[in-house]
Amino acid sequence: MTQVPTEILDWFRALFRECNERITEKLSLNPNLPEESLDLTWIEFLSHYSSPVAVSSNWIAKIETHYLGGLRHFYRWEVADIGLLLFIRRQGAVATSKVALLQSKRLYPSNAHVAEEGSVDYEIGFARLADSEGLARSIALEAEFRFSAECRYGALAAGSDQITAIAEYEKRNNHPIYYQFYNPWSIRHVQRVPVLSHDRPTGELELGVRISPATAVHAILAKEQTGYRPKLADLSKVANHTSTLGWALENFVADEFLACREGAQFESIREARIQNLFYRRSGPIAAAIAITVEEVAPGGEQPLSAAVHDR
Numbered sequence: 001m002t003q004v005p006t007e008i009l010d011w012f013r014a015l016f017r018e019c020n021e022r023i024t025e026k027l028s029l030n031p032n033l034p035e036e037s038l039d040l041t042w043i044e045f046l047s048h049y050s051s052p053v054a055v056s057s058n059w060i061a062k063i064e065t066h067y068l069g070g071l072r073h074f075y076r077w078e079v080a081d082i083g084l085l086l087f088i089r090r091q092g093a094v095a096t097s098k099v100a101l102l103q104s105k106r107l108y109p110s111n112a113h114v115a116e117e118g119s120v121d122y123e124i125g126f127a128r129l130a131d132s133e134g135l136a137r138s139i140a141l142e143a144e145f146r147f148s149a150e151c152r153y154g155a156l157a158a159g160s161d162q163i164t165a166i167a168e169y170e171k172r173n174n175h176p177i178y179y180q181f182y183n184p185w186s187i188r189h190v191q192r193v194p195v196l197s198h199d200r201p202t203g204e205l206e207l208g209v210r211i212s213p214a215t216a217v218h219a220i221l222a223k224e225q226t227g228y229r230p231k232l233a234d235l236s237k238v239a240n241h242t243s244t245l246g247w248a249l250e251n252f253v254a255d256e257f258l259a260c261r262e263g264a265q266f267e268s269i270r271e272a273r274i275q276n277l278f279y280r281r282s283g284p285i286a287a288a289i290a291i292t293v294e295e296v297a298p299g300g301e302q303p304l305s306a307a308v309h310d311r
Helices: 006-029 035-049 119-130 161-173 214-221 232-237 249-257 272-278 304-310
Strands: 059-067 082-090 093-106 143-147 177-182 189-193 210-213 287-295
Touching: 006 035, 006 059, 006 177, 006 189, 006 249, 035 059, 035 093, 035 287, 082 249, 161 177, 161 214, 177 214, 210 214, 210 249, 214 232
Parallel strands: 082 287, 093 177
Antiparallel strands: 059 287, 082 093, 143 189, 177 210
């Protein structure tokens, strides 16, 4: 397994920390928005880094994004919302290839009111913006959204078809799947609407996006009755990692995925399981992100500046 230098890990940790803050700020200020909107923020933020970046004197990095859109592919479910690919290049060839799959779930406020998207939204399309029922309601109605450790992930339920599909997909394809939990800025967050301003929440990011292995989350849910929807507090019971409430997004990407402790390695992008996952419109994900890091040998035929310019 090819090792990634510390300066690369530090750069990606800082980048995904900013991504985490951007996503969490959006959720905190818009507490009832649909989960899919947060996935789009992921893609939009990282799309700014499609040009190769000279991270150090002999290492460059590039991030490519591709949004496929939402469909129900694997037993009518997407087993993952975001697929992460990692390629580490050395001496002109790919030395390491890895994949990690993230299934997004957002925390619901205490009043459980979230504007979920369903199949009807895709069928109606743009006309949904001019829905007569929606226009009949005043946008001036006041509401208060509260979050705490007792709030639940409303779209995740014990014994559901989606959990069965995820477990079966992992077993069939040897691809670990992780839950990506979208949370507000802090454990005890309150947001009133209409908002007075769109300012970022104050203080250090306390909660935000957290990652936990699907197998560990499913083990917790297996002890509950069918239909049980886990609380934020339940994540503290997740085994197999040391981070409270799961890895922060930036720590998962830099310290687990890029450091080759999490995710699954594969030999070639031409493998059937990789082709079916990332290169078919009916693949079981909604968006793909490819991270490439490359070592450029000092004193080689192609200087770093030329390598960056030509890519």
